[in-house]
Amino acid sequence: MMVALSASVLLSCNREVIMPGSYGFLSLNAESDLSTDIIVKSTGEDMVFAVDIKNGAGQTVVHSDDHRTINSENPAKLPVGTYEITAYNGENLNAAFNNPYYEGKKKVKIMPDKVQNVEIVCALANTAFSVEFPEEFATYFPEYEVSVTNGRGDKLVLSNQPKAGNPLEEGFSAVAYFAVTGTLSWELTVKNQEGGIYRTSQVYEDVVAKSHYHLKFELGPEDDADGAAFIKVIVDSNMDEVSHEVMLDFDNTSMPSVSTSAGFSPVSGESMSIPIGNADEKSFSISAPQGLRNFRITHNNDYFTRQGLPQSVELIGAPAETEALLSGLGITASQTIQTKAIAEGSKGLSLNLTSFIGSLPVGEYALKLMAIDMKGRFDDFDLVFEVISDVDAEAVSAKAGWAAFAQLKGRYFQSPAPAGLTFQIKEKSAASWTDIDAGALQIDETTKTFTTIVKSLKASTTYVFRAVSAEDKETKEIEFTTSAAETLHNLSFDDWSKSDKMPNAEGYAIWDSANSAGAAITTSPSTEAVRGKAARLESVTAFGLMAAGNIFTGKFVGLAGLGAKLDWGVPFTSRPIALRGYYKYAPKAIDKVKDPYSDKKGQTDESQILVFLTDWTGPFRVNTSEKTFVDLDNDPGIIALGQLNSSNTDKEYVQFTLPIVYRDNSRIPTHIVLAAASSRYGDYFTGGVGSVLLIDEFEFVYDPAELTESEYNTVFSKVDAF
Secondary structure, three states: OOOOOOOOOOOOOOOOOOOHHHEEEEEEEEEEEOOOOOOOOOOOOOOOOEEEEEOOOOOEEEEEOOHHHOOOOOOEEEEOEEEEEEEEEOOOOOEEEOOOOEEEEEEEEEOOOOEEEEEEEEEEOOEEEEEEOOOOHHHHOOEEEEEEEOOOOOOEEEEOOOOOOOOOEEOOOOOEEEOOOOEEEEEEEEEOOOOOEEEEEEEEEOOOOOEEEEEEEEEOOOEOOOOEEEEEEEEEOOOOOEEEEEEEOOOHHHOOEEEEOOOOOOOOOOEEEEEOOOOOOOEEEEEOOOOEEEEEEEOOOHHHHHOOOOOEEEOOOOOHHHHHHHHHHOOEEEEOOOOOOOOOOOOEEEEEOHHHHHOOOOEEEEEEEEEEEOOOOEEEEEEEEEEEOOOOEEEEEEEOOOOOOEEEEEEEOOOOOOOOOEEEEEEOOOOOOEEOOHHHOEEEOOOOEEEEEEOOOOOOOEEEEEEEOOOOEOOOOEEEEOOOOOOOOOOOOOOOOOOOOOOOOOOOOOEEOOOHHHHHHHEEEEOOOOOOOEEEEEOEEEOOEEEOOEEEEEEEEEEEOOEEEEEEOEEOOOOOOEEEEEEEEEOOEOOEOOOOOHHHOOOEOOEEEEEEEEOOOOOEEEEOOOOEOOOOOOOOOEEEEEEEEEOOOOOOOEEEEEEOEEOOOOOOOOEEEEEEEOOOOHHHOOEOOOOEEEEEEEEEEOOHHHOOHHHHHHHOOOOOOO
């Protein structure tokens, strides 16, 4: 966007390109590792892998459905930097049949003008599970199946009678694949000729990727004494063969059972509501006529884990340390027969959760209780409950990374939502509250939550808010602080320095021009202003070349051959959402052209106003001789960007509001670039000699209330505000 001409430098500012030396190239070779802990049959064909290449900001900059298209003859062209490459085949699902997912990752640093040859080995990234039954099994059992889960999401069922059209059921030839959670649990269910049902189960821990658990079920001899039979289960996972025999006893009258105390009537698997702090008795009785072999409490709740409750606790034969841990959490267990310890073979036990549940904060919880008797039969109970508040609604959180607006979130505890539901807000030091318009609430009936965006807040100010209803004003208050709303010196362009001929006052040297000593020719103050003075930018010719009038936040560093070195950007840590100001443009027909814009000759010239926020570690060094400019489309340091181009002829000043479009809603800027030029393509010596752009009275907008709905939607068209 700039070129230097002899000692008097006449430069334009605007468009950006990346010099060829700032790019490197990547060639990729992906190989499949088909081995697992069990030998799996392979088709023998080479796999084709999809490829995602992500930059340092986590953005996908290259995607290919076929890794073979990125090779030494056709390498991927990438800006210099560090990238993470992921090659994969299949879908990374939590649980699915016949769905192996292969994946490989590697980081690579791209250097200028070099080809990086990268090899990635892709291995099975999930866990496989399959079963095998002998043909004679069907003679004894008309119905039998194995269900398996990784503890998260769907169970998959391998059955001799899979239900047609159900993707969660398949025959025994199928292989089930699971995302790795560290656990696999299976349950065998069989029904004999008389309709008796038998179940047995097992849990595997420390399950890792690239493993295949294959269960072989074999029949043992029939036991004439009690009409039972034995099944031998062989677990093959490339370890010492594990096998055990279980007796199939179809006497359902002696099955273990789980029941609840009087007044406590949850239904297994169905959620119930419990008021916070409720002290009514909540206990379970476990009966096992054949004697208990195991009784486990399991969960998958982050809050329970943080409180010290293991995800799986075995109570039969539990050491004193486990009993002390549970007692400290409010969980007590006692045997229902007169012995001193809960030992294997006990006929039952009582489990009291009154204190434990009574101490829980508001939230949703689930526990699974499982009793297994000495014959491997079991009963389980899924305790699912929600601890609800003793108020109608409560404040939950605030997201407040902006200077003039924040998102408030609350939840309510009854259906439908209570009448008069809304928020109240005030400055922390204020005495009175302000009601938020209930019509602005977004209510989610599924989660019983409600949110709103509150606008027109003061910058760098601490607020508190609370949830209220028509019947209840909650005492819980949540505090948040808005961010700062910085500005730049002399956005009005009223003050001009005599020394550098830029709109800088003493001690505020933030503005400069790419034209250095010749700036007065192209950039100057003007009394043709909205108020006070304005900046006048004019496209001129010197030494036969066209130079656009320009101004930017930063510093002219010095000459570089026929061009110049410039430092773009000044320190800035706030997040405005728009730039507002005035401009007046008098374009000429483009009469000076250079490639690649030679085809624009005769067209009307265009002006440009540009603003963008970055988290660079310092100013960006522009070198016009080497054609090194900021890449507005791909620079990973750019957080938000706004551009305004115009070819209109304006008789009067035009007020504009330029949305600053955010690409990331979490990063905080370190620098800002504000720039304007009288010829948009002045970087390429293309423009209309005599085109004049006047700019005046710039200001940053922080409050969404000052934008139209369309402007606000433009600001957050690439990412959400929160």
